[in-house]
Amino acid sequence: MLVQAPHNQNAALADKPAYDLRQIDCDPNxxxxxxxxxxxxxxxxxxxxxxxxxIALIRPEKGPVYALEDRCAHRQVPLSKGLVEGDCIKCCYHGWAFDRAGNCVTVPYLNREDVGRPVKAYPCREKAGLIFIFPGDPALAESVPLPAVAQVGNPDYKTRLFSPRLKCHYSFMHENLMDMNHQFLHRRQMG
Structure with a gap:
């Protein structure tokens, strides 16, 4: 039996469903x-x-760390490049200052308050040496417990800090870390 390929390969691909398992969403709450x-x-x-x-994480001299979207509402410059003064972060470009709630509290050259636009603030907590944000509905943050971080405080286990930026879906990392039979790759690092 002879099967003829379509003249247009793109048309054949367009007929396939666009579902990709590696593109699953996560629950923002x-x-x-x-x-x-x-x-x-x-x-x-x-x-x-x-x-x-x-995300810009800001740790003032006093008080807990907080999280804002990493952009100034004025010129979109990353707030993470800014200057922390008191409980506020000042944009490195024009000095707009934002508080932990994301409100613009000062625009220096206008000499008046409440003139700038706010940026998004994220509920933020620390636990077991990690900083967590709650990207969903802020009203739900208090009712959702922080996840348990297994064995971090247990002296019988060694915690490895692994934080390279990898260009892959997180499920590839899960598969890699759970694949106990890939020791051949690490034969020079482990016994």
């Missing part, structure tokens, strides 16, 4: 780790990402 706590130093901002969205 959950706590997700975005950085190791030790990476976000006092009086500094830190650039992180969640599902492709840039």
């Amino acid at each position: 959950f706590w997700y780790p975005v950085a190791w706590s030790h990476k976000v130093r006092k009086g500094k901002a830190f650039a992180a990402r969640y599902a492709g969205h840039p």
Whole structure:
């Protein structure tokens, strides 16, 4: 039996369903780790990402770390490049200052308050050496517990800090880490 291929390969591909298992969504109404706590130093901002969205983590000299979208509402410059002063982050470009709720509290050259636009703030918590954000409905954050981080505090286990940026879907990493038979690859690193 002879099967003739379509003249247009793109037309044949268009007939296939567009479902891709590696493109599954995640529930935004959950706590997700975005950085190791030790990476976000006092009086500094830190650039992180969640599902492709840039996040600025700010640790003021006093008080807990907080998270804002990593862009100034004025010129879209990353807030993570800004200056932490008191409980606010100032954009490095024009000095617009944002508080932990994402409100613009100062536009220096206008000499009046409440003139700038806000940026999105994320509920933010620290646990077991990780900084978590809640990207979903902020009203639900208090009712959703932080996930348990297994064995981090147990001295019988060694916690490895592994945080390279990999260009793959997280499920590939899960498969790799759970594949106990790929020791051939690591034969020079492990017994």
